[in-house]
Amino acid sequence: MNETLETILNHKSIRKFKDIPLTGEQLNTIIASAQQASTSSYMMAYSIIGVTDETKKAQLAEITGQSYVKDNGHLMIFCADLHRHTLHATEDQYEEMVENLENSEHFLVAAIDAALAAQNAAIAAESMGLGICYIGSIRNQLNKVDEILDLPKHVLPLFGMVFGTPDAEPDKKPRLPKEAVYFENTYQKDHKEKLAAFDETIAAYYAGRQTNNRSDSWTDQMLRRFTKPIRMDVTGIVKKKGFNKQ
Amino acid sequence: MNETLETILNHKSIRKFKDIPLTGEQLNTIIASAQQASTSSYMMAYSIIGVTDETKKAQLAEITGQSYVKDNGHLMIFCADLHRHTLHATEDQYEEMVENLENSEHFLVAAIDAALAAQNAAIAAESMGLGICYIGSIRNQLNKVDEILDLPKHVLPLFGMVFGTPDAEPDKKPRLPKEAVYFENTYQKDHKEKLAAFDETIAAYYAGRQTNNRSDSWTDQMLRRFTKPIRMDVTGIVKKKGFNKQ
Numbered sequence: 001m002n003e004t005l006e007t008i009l010n011h012k013s014i015r016k017f018k019d020i021p022l023t024g025e026q027l028n029t030i031i032a033s034a035q036q037a038s039t040s041s042y043m044m045a046y047s048i049i050g051v052t053d054e055t056k057k058a059q060l061a062e063i064t065g066q067s068y069v070k071d072n073g074h075l076m077i078f079c080a081d082l083h084r085h086t087l088h089a090t091e092d093q094y095e096e097m098v099e100n101l102e103n104s105e106h107f108l109v110a111a112i113d114a115a116l117a118a119q120n121a122a123i124a125a126e127s128m129g130l131g132i133c134y135i136g137s138i139r140n141q142l143n144k145v146d147e148i149l150d151l152p153k154h155v156l157p158l159f160g161m162v163f164g165t166p167d168a169e170p171d172k173k174p175r176l177p178k179e180a181v182y183f184e185n186t187y188q189k190d191h192k193e194k195l196a197a198f199d200e201t202i203a204a205y206y207a208g209r210q211t212n213n214r215s216d217s218w219t220d221q222m223l224r225r226f227t228k229p230i231r232m233d234v235t236g237i238v239k240k241k242g243f244n245k246q
Numbered sequence: 247m248n249e250t251l252e253t254i255l256n257h258k259s260i261r262k263f264k265d266i267p268l269t270g271e272q273l274n275t276i277i278a279s280a281q282q283a284s285t286s287s288y289m290m291a292y293s294i295i296g297v298t299d300e301t302k303k304a305q306l307a308e309i310t311g312q313s314y315v316k317d318n319g320h321l322m323i324f325c326a327d328l329h330r331h332t333l334h335a336t337e338d339q340y341e342e343m344v345e346n347l348e349n350s351e352h353f354l355v356a357a358i359d360a361a362l363a364a365q366n367a368a369i370a371a372e373s374m375g376l377g378i379c380y381i382g383s384i385r386n387q388l389n390k391v392d393e394i395l396d397l398p399k400h401v402l403p404l405f406g407m408v409f410g411t412p413d414a415e416p417d418k419k420p421r422l423p424k425e426a427v428y429f430e431n432t433y434q435k436d437h438k439e440k441l442a443a444f445d446e447t448i449a450a451y452y453a454g455r456q457t458n459n460r461s462d463s464w465t466d467q468m469l470r471r472f473t474k475p476i477r478m479d480v481t482g483i484v485k486k487k488g489f490n491k492q
Contacts (some may be wrong), residue, residue, distance in 0.1 A: 219333075
């Protein structure tokens with residue numbers, strides 16, 4: 001197995017970091033790695049905001065409810081960005097392009113471009129011995145995050161990522177069995193029994209892990225997640241920011 | 247520089263492959279790598295359809311207009327998947343969860359989860375000497391792709407990826423300057439002059455590259471892209487499939 005596969009297959013999200021900021025060289029390597037990811041039709045439809053301002057970090061930590069959003073080696077916010085693509089347009093051209101720019105196709109393009117860049121950043125960081133964690137909980141108060149970062153129309157914060165020198169060694173979290181995720185030629189609509197088998201795996205994991213052990217299963221966790229409305233305001237904010245409108 | 251960074255930083259999309267199918271071991275490693283990516287709140291809200299059926303591959307190649315969708319070592323279609331999360335729900339629970347499941351928050355979660363898994367697959371494949379190319383053009387006729395793969399509600403094809411032994415050595419495509427993509431603390435709204443500088447870089451690249459050289463700039467390319475409506479039906483199909491509804 002090569003080093004890259006080892007890095008990828010040993011991924012664990014890190015939520016506790018030593019008080020060591022990333023070096024400029026580490027940061028540059030991570031950003032260059034993010035930028036080299038594939039991008040839909042060369043659109044490069046994302047931006048990254050590195051947050052170093054302590055006040056902003058504290059505000060974001062409060063929104064997310066996660067102290068490691070403040071205490072880390074570096075914090076980045078990944079944004080969908082279609083603003084850049086309007087900068088060279090005349091007023092007439094802008095009028096001509098806006099409906100197309102604001103459709104679901106380009107919302108998808110921007111979200112996917114940002115995610116591909118982010119995952120390259122994650123792997124690059126991990127290959128250098130750093131730990132990372134994605135921060136989806138910036139979407140708890142997306143309006144506020146948008147304000148804190150002072151983003152123009154057509155730039156939408158999607159998720160954050162924290163980086164740093166790991167100060168914890170969590171267990172590796174199991175994944176669904178391959179047979180529940182990968183299908184050949186035709187999707188298997190009822191794969192309930194594969195999920196039931198996974199429930200046993202994950203129950204054992206939750207019962208046995210070093211910290212925060214509990215009695216739970218994956219299907220229960222998902223039922224709880226989806227029967228409790230979450231972030232119902234994201235739809236409106238996304239549209240207000242000029243994405244996903246038609 | 248470590249091997250992983252070399253792999254990431256040397257990425258080029260490959261559009262011509264030798265007639266060598268991926269081995270089962272390569273495929274398993276790629277899938278395991280995809281699965282180990284981070285996932286929002288453990289939702290693992292994606293599925294991968296490996297397409298080996300020659301008729302289906304030919305149909306997909308026609309939809310995308312790209313012969314390498316047929317001629318490759320392997321083809322995968324990455325799908326947003328929230329169907330799996332409904333399998334264990336009673337009818338009452340389903341009624342309770344559906345509005346939440348179908349909001350923009352969970353559309354984003356599923357698209358991003360799929361993209362993170364895909365980028366892990368891409369890096370894993372490249373680390374083993376394989377080439378890859380993302381296939382966004384399945385969205386040319388998303389309805390048809392959905393039919394070909396016979397996907398249930400709450401499963402939406404997003405993009406494809408082809409894998410194989412490279413039979414071409416394209417030039418590495420330049421990326422926007424770091425200063426146009428990465429900002430500290432505050433987004434720089436007018437970064438027009440950085441894009442103008444990049445236009446010079448990309449003009450030189452297009453003029454000088456080995457094949458398919460032309461006279462073009464990035465800003466012109468983007469103006470052309472956005473002033474010509476593209477995939478305006480994606481919005482409706484996404485909603486029809488039970489995503490992004492409110």
